[in-house]
Amino acid sequence: MPSSSQALKLGRRLKEIREANKLSQRELAKRAGVTNSSISMIEQGQVSPSVQSLEKVLGGIPMSLSHFFASVDDGTAEVFFDQSNLIKHEKPYGFMQMIGENLAGRKITLKHFYFDPKTDTGETPLISHFDQSGWLCHGEVEMTIGAKVKTLAPGDGFYLAAYTPCRLKNVSLLNSAQLIVATEVSAAS
Secondary structure: OOOOHHHHHHHHHHHHHHHHOOOOHHHHHHHHOOOHHHHHHHHOOOOOOOHHHHHHHHHOOOOOHHHHHHOOOOOOOOOOOOHHHOOOEEEOOEEEEEEOOOOOOOOEEEEEEEEOOOOEOOOOOEOOOOOEEEEEEEOOEEEEEOOEEEEEOOOOEEEEOOOOOEEEEEOOOOOOEEEEEEEEOOOOO
């Protein structure tokens, strides 16, 4: 029986993910509660599994259906980003750069904030629609989250819940400060 191109693509994708997770066909079958031959036939494109069957197989990895279909890499996506090629967004305190800013379908945002000496984000607190976590990699920054204030030193971090107001201030008169912040991107973005 000839294999459809969709079944072949799906089979290659399953094999790629299984091997990336260092699982044999036998181990995946055992974890998913299916036969070894089921995994083999899917990977060879001999069968096109139902949504329920594929979901069961992916449960052995574990991986959701949405991640299985959304995380296809055809080898053309950028994976490395040289600082010299990142867009500098000028800010009153210095600048901000973002990794993968123009990647379609990105799931996270990683931002690099650079604060010139004795600068801050302004009197009006910043508010994000998403949870954020960050790490200070250089300098000293006074951070105000709600009513809490702390001066962060290199290596210190924070977790900021969505819609929580915050302010940042470089307390040094001479040195810059650099902060790395990660944020999940909305599925709708």
